[in-house]
Amino acid sequence: MRMEMKRGIENSVLIDDSYNSDLGSLQAALDQLAVQKADGQLVILTDMYQNLASDHLYKEISEQLNASKIDHLVLIGPEIGKFQGLFKQNRIDHFEDVEAYLSVINPVDFRNKAVLVKGARAFRLEKLVHRLQAQQHETVLEVDLHKLGKNLEYFRGKIKNETLIMVMVKAFSYGSGGYEIANFLQTQNIDYLSVAYADEGVALRKRGIRLPI
CATH class of the missing domain: 3.90.190.20 (Mur ligase, C-terminal domain)
Incomplete structure (x- = not known):
């Protein structure tokens, strides 16, 4: 060695x-x-x-x-x-x-x-x-999907019923699980997803996300 x-x-x-x-x-x-x-x-x-x-x-x-x-x-x-x-x-x-x-x-x-x-x-x-040796600790980011839904509900209450909603899933949700976030938003009946890079959209589509991206 x-x-x-x-x-x-x-x-x-x-x-x-x-x-x-x-x-x-x-x-x-x-x-x-x-x-x-x-x-x-x-x-x-x-x-x-x-x-x-x-x-x-x-x-x-x-x-x-x-x-x-x-x-x-x-x-x-x-x-x-x-x-x-x-x-x-x-x-x-x-x-x-x-x-x-x-x-x-x-x-x-x-x-x-x-x-x-x-x-x-x-x-x-x-x-x-x-x-x-100084130990390297991993940082773990946890996303509360229930609270994410509550936030979405709040903003829905601020807009007209006919207004469409687009949610940006940015940079694979910063490592928090791009598919999991997108799939949850799909169940919340939003209208569009937006991504920063085309490859992210391709990856989501391959995982079965049906929303317009």
Whole structure:
């Protein structure tokens, strides 16, 4: 999986480099972290699995991280915790696994920060990334057909009986269901439907709307 940039919680920038634990990619991830406009840098790093002795591996990793402007370092895993003393960041936390970190995570730690998540596939970091990612909520528009009928009834009361009524179903009713709105209006005995685009009229006709459009 390639590195991904995401919107994080608390107005943070989230760099998702999970499942990419090779030593060579660490510097590239740190370089990406360094160019983010943020109030600080937070790195979450798990045990790294390489063909190197642990003391040599974590010495190299610590040198790369210590040369960066990282304010807060979170180490996850039993092996990396043994070498916590090599790291020189102002704040260093260590957890045995992702679940332990998730149980005490404080959203305030991420406020306006640039955050890098990097680690080994075995740690299943997707759960952590999901927790740190700003959630996208869908907007749902509900149309009350009963009230729509009441509105139509009100305007009917303001015009002469012989006056014809045209109702515009605009832009597929703004995503609220063009056919459903048109079909309801058809049952209310209006005289014409109007649409913004010919394609909308074709779509309504194919769905069985019989009114002049």
